[in-house]
Amino acid sequence: MCGVNVTFSKPVHKSGDWVEGKDVKRQKSIKIVRKSELEITTPFGEHLPWGGFANATSISKYSGSEECSARIDEWLGECLTDHKICNERSPGCTDMEGPKRVIDTGPLDGDLALKLIDYPGSEENLVKYCALSYSWGKEEENFKTTRETYDSRRRGIRLEELPWMFRDAVAISRRVGCRYLWIDAICIIQQDREDWEIEAHRMYSIYGNAYLVIAASHSPSPSSSIFATRPPIARFNFNCAGKTFKISVKERVDHDIWQARERYDFRTVPLHSRAWAFQERLLARRVIHYGPSELVWECKKYIRCECSGIQWPVQSLDYKPGRSLKSERAWHSIVTQYTARQLTVGSDRLPALSGLAKQFAFPxxxxxxxxxxxxxxxxxxxxxxxxxxxxxxxxxxxxxxxxxxxxxxxxxxxxxxxxxxxxxxxxxxxxxxxxxxxxxxxxxxxxxxxxxxxxxxxxxxxxxxxxxxxxxxxxxxxxxxxxxxxxxxxxxxxxxxxxxxxxxxxxxxxxxxxxxxxxxxxxxxxxxxxxxx
Ligand SMILES: [Zn+2]
Ligand SMILES: [Zn+2]
Ligand SMILES: [Zn+2]
Ligand SMILES: [Zn+2]
Known part of the structure; x- marks a missing residue:
């Protein structure tokens, strides 16, 4: 978004110039003041007489709000009816199974009743489910299914038992009309090598076939919420030439974090630093990213953000491997981006990329x-x-x-x-x-x-x-x-x-x-x- 950027404060240096090199003594004299860029926008359809301000869609104060859910409905609805590519099976795909197990959240028109069940769909009849893409954080924060807890999970899971993030995922899933939800920590039996291997090999179809992938992008671990409170927005009316204009002033939203995958600035989006999440995003037919300051929708056709600053067809990005047969460079680019990300378990280096490799496996x-x-x-x-x-x-x-x-x-x-x-x-x-x-x-x-x-x-x-x-x-x-x-x-x-x-x-x-x-x-x-x- 171009907008108008107002720089409120700038880095201050006592001697008045920029410091370069390794002069430690001089560096000590720098006082760093956070540079905060503001963005001034007007709603779509309103143009100030002298122009200059960009149009933006208003961002809700909280990503768990009804306004945000309505926005997701709008994006999802368009994707389901207008995007042929998002609704057909991936090219070169032979393994179209769903996951082995899913969390059943109970009938959508009834009460919430969570339990772990075998996936009720089949290759012919894909039953829709959401899949969660998230950062594991510390082991003890996670809610895991093990051999010991397996039977009890099948009998039922109390919502209060779940970490905050998983509770939010249940709510999002039901809100978009998905009774079933897939979360690896619960649906794969942890510390069971055999179960893990079977499911790890299916990541291609688990994420590729999911109705919607919920990306907990800004959340560092399951004990934090998927939702975020957005930076404040100042809104005021501006009278000019006998007309009133609605002006919004807010901190500039960083849109580069969603597109420039060659830049490895993962600070605001912890999920982007995770190697497993890399293929989860690329394999998905549609993802809703819960970012630090706005929602971002990404399907095989479009990438769009809540403020409308991002509205690009996905074809302009060359990383979707199935879309482009310039596969040699594309694969090198995948490897470069993938290996810049972190893996907790080193031996996952090949498994965490196996879904994308499968997608690339043209004869x-x-x-x-x-x-x-x-x-x-x-x-x-x-x-x-x-x-x-x-x-x-x-x-x-x-x-x-x-x-x-x-x-x-x-x-x-x-x-x-x-x-x-x-x-x-x-x-x-x-x-x-x-x-x-x-x-x-x-x-x-x-x-x-x-x-x-x-x-x-x-x-x-x-x-x-x-x-x-x-x-x-x-x-x-x-x-x-x-x-x-x-x-x-x-x-x-x-x-x-x-x-x-x-x-x-x-x-x-x-x-x-x-x-x-x-x-x-x-x-x-x-x-x-x-x-x-
Ligand atoms: Zn789509
Ligand atoms: Zn935006
Ligand atoms: Zn080459
Ligand atoms: Zn030499």
């Missing part, structure tokens, strides 16, 4: 290899990682980004033209080809040679490399800017005769240009042929 993508598509090899080897941490337990082969914890970036597009792929494979650990893996390898052919390690620092590599270990480089490509990329490898300790990825070499194969002009080069052996563990 032309080839096999899925622990986060990498076969058709995108050897290019997909060109990833780097910031602040890599290697998990204690084996997770994936070293050439797959999923083998490490940390945010992933791709070096460049088409960065492995010099590498020839011979073969690659991963062995799924369970039934799900998009879930965890137990083993894997890649065999490539290319120019390969030892790296002069002198002058390298430990953080030049993604993986620890000891003094005694030799590092070799596999030539990947030469970019337009005279930059060489190479895959850095060391001998595998796990598999005899194989190599293990330990980083990406950039420019004269990693060595920095020294101030004394002494740069190193490596010898490449053309046509070497080897496997990477």
């Amino acid at each position: 032309q993508m080839g096999r899925y290899l622990a986060g990498i598509w076969y058709s995108q090899l050897p290019d997909a080897l060109g990833w780097t990682i910031s602040g890599a941490r290697k998990p204690k337990k084996y997770r994936a082969p070293s050439w797959c980004w999923s083998s490490l914890d940390g945010p992933i970036h791709y070096v460049t597009h088409g960065c492995a033209k010099e590498v020839h792929l011979i073969e690659a494979n991963c062995t799924p650990a369970g039934d799900d080809p998009y879930g965890e893996v137990s083993d894997g390898y890649i065999i490539v052919k290319g120019e390969f040679g030892p790296v002069n390690k002198a002058g390298h620092r430990a953080d030049d590599y993604d993986m620890p490399v000891s003094e005694e270990e030799d590092v070799w480089a596999l030539k990947m490509d030469f970019s337009d800017w005279n930059i060489w990329y190479s895959l850095l490898l060391k001998r595998s300790r796990r598999v005899e005769g194989a190599w293990e990825r330990c980083g990406i070499g950039i420019r004269c194969l990693l060595c920095r240009e020294r101030e004394d002009g002494n740069s190193h080069c490596i010898a490449l052996i053309p046509g070497a042929f080897f496997g990477i563990d």
